[in-house]
Amino acid sequence: MIPAKGYAAQTAESPLAPWQFERRALGAHDVQIEILYCGVCHTDIHLTRNEWFPGIFPMVPGHEIVGRISAVGDHVKKFSLGDLGGVGVMVDSCRECEDCQNGQEQFCTVAPVQTYNNLGHDGLPAYGGYSDSIVVNEDFVHHISEKLNLAAVAPLLCAGITTYSPLKKWNVGKGHKLAVVGLGGLGHMGVKFGRAFGAEVTVISTSPNKEAAAKQLGAHHFIISKDEEQMKAAFKSFDFVLDTVASNSDINPYLNTLKTNGVYINVGLPSKPWEVASFSLAVGNKVIAGSGAGGLSETQQMLNFCAEHNIVSDIELIDIKDIHTAYERMQKGDVKYRFVIDMKTM
Numbered sequence: 001m002i003p004a005k006g007y008a009a010q011t012a013e014s015p016l017a018p019w020q021f022e023r024r025a026l027g028a029h030d031v032q033i034e035i036l037y038c039g040v041c042h043t044d045i046h047l048t049r050n051e052w053f054p055g056i057f058p059m060v061p062g063h064e065i066v067g068r069i070s071a072v073g074d075h076v077k078k079f080s081l082g083d084l085g086g087v088g089v090m091v092d093s094c095r096e097c098e099d100c101q102n103g104q105e106q107f108c109t110v111a112p113v114q115t116y117n118n119l120g121h122d123g124l125p126a127y128g129g130y131s132d133s134i135v136v137n138e139d140f141v142h143h144i145s146e147k148l149n150l151a152a153v154a155p156l157l158c159a160g161i162t163t164y165s166p167l168k169k170w171n172v173g174k175g176h177k178l179a180v181v182g183l184g185g186l187g188h189m190g191v192k193f194g195r196a197f198g199a200e201v202t203v204i205s206t207s208p209n210k211e212a213a214a215k216q217l218g219a220h221h222f223i224i225s226k227d228e229e230q231m232k233a234a235f236k237s238f239d240f241v242l243d244t245v246a247s248n249s250d251i252n253p254y255l256n257t258l259k260t261n262g263v264y265i266n267v268g269l270p271s272k273p274w275e276v277a278s279f280s281l282a283v284g285n286k287v288i289a290g291s292g293a294g295g296l297s298e299t300q301q302m303l304n305f306c307a308e309h310n311i312v313s314d315i316e317l318i319d320i321k322d323i324h325t326a327y328e329r330m331q332k333g334d335v336k337y338r339f340v341i342d343m344k345t346m
Helices: 042-048 150-157 159-169 185-196 208-217 228-233 278-282 296-309 320-331
Strands: 002-008 017-023 030-039 065-072 084-087 090-092 133-137 177-181 200-205 221-224 238-243 258-266 287-290 315-318 338-342
Touching: 002 133, 017 133, 030 084, 030 150, 042 320, 065 133, 065 150, 084 150, 090 133, 150 159, 150 185, 150 296, 150 315, 150 338, 159 185, 159 238, 159 296, 177 185, 185 200, 185 208, 185 238, 200 208, 208 221, 221 228, 315 320, 320 338
Parallel strands: 177 200, 177 238, 200 221, 238 258, 258 287, 315 338
Antiparallel strands: 002 017, 030 065, 030 133, 030 338, 065 084
């Protein structure tokens, strides 16, 4: 076993605090990564507090990991010592089910292993990136470009792929009008990718003071969702709506902004079910779709695209000791647009 240190929640009621633990010994196809940066995702709050389902404690959160390879197993071919490596929302899967064979390992139906709050195939708990190192099978580690700001790359492993994947799936691009609901960690990446793909991008937000930031990120237009006249004017305006909002809200006004055959894409994952009038879908042949992260190949494709187009997240770099303040600010929407932990402050 490999000694490690991190920040963990001992129970759903206890705050994150320093914790000494052990990683598994390096296997023949494993790499050990010295973690340099770890992004802070809203999922970290949900899971450490049992807001979605009962967790596995102690829990070390974090699934937006960037670091350097510090050790390699005997049969590793993908990485060498000193290479950069990134780990996202998963660290293993069965490799054999239909989803795994189709490059959608994130939906493995047999033995998926999330980066944390899961049991590995060895039966041991998986611990995440709020730590100094991690051991992962090389297949689930991504190549990271040296050209980009590494701290700002970390959120691409979750927020980046979560927004890139559905936009690619629905072929959003030139000639399309895309609305992004919410301008947070996911929303700002949705704007960047939508613009990079050639779409005409509009941000819809409850906050009038976010208009300048939306335009700076590349949005062509801005709508205040609380302004009834602006929402009425947007009736049947968009081919796609990307909803990035994690809080519970009424989506029916946004559905009205879709054109005939328009697609409403949910990536925000609010905790309460939506109430949707059936006629609002039938009239106009509208589609409500969901999307959850992306497979290994698509995630690498996204990282390569970002390196080519100089796309990273807008971040606030923090010390690990400030994680509780970061959580509080995230819940208030007070971050532009993603917190990233500098792991040398461990």
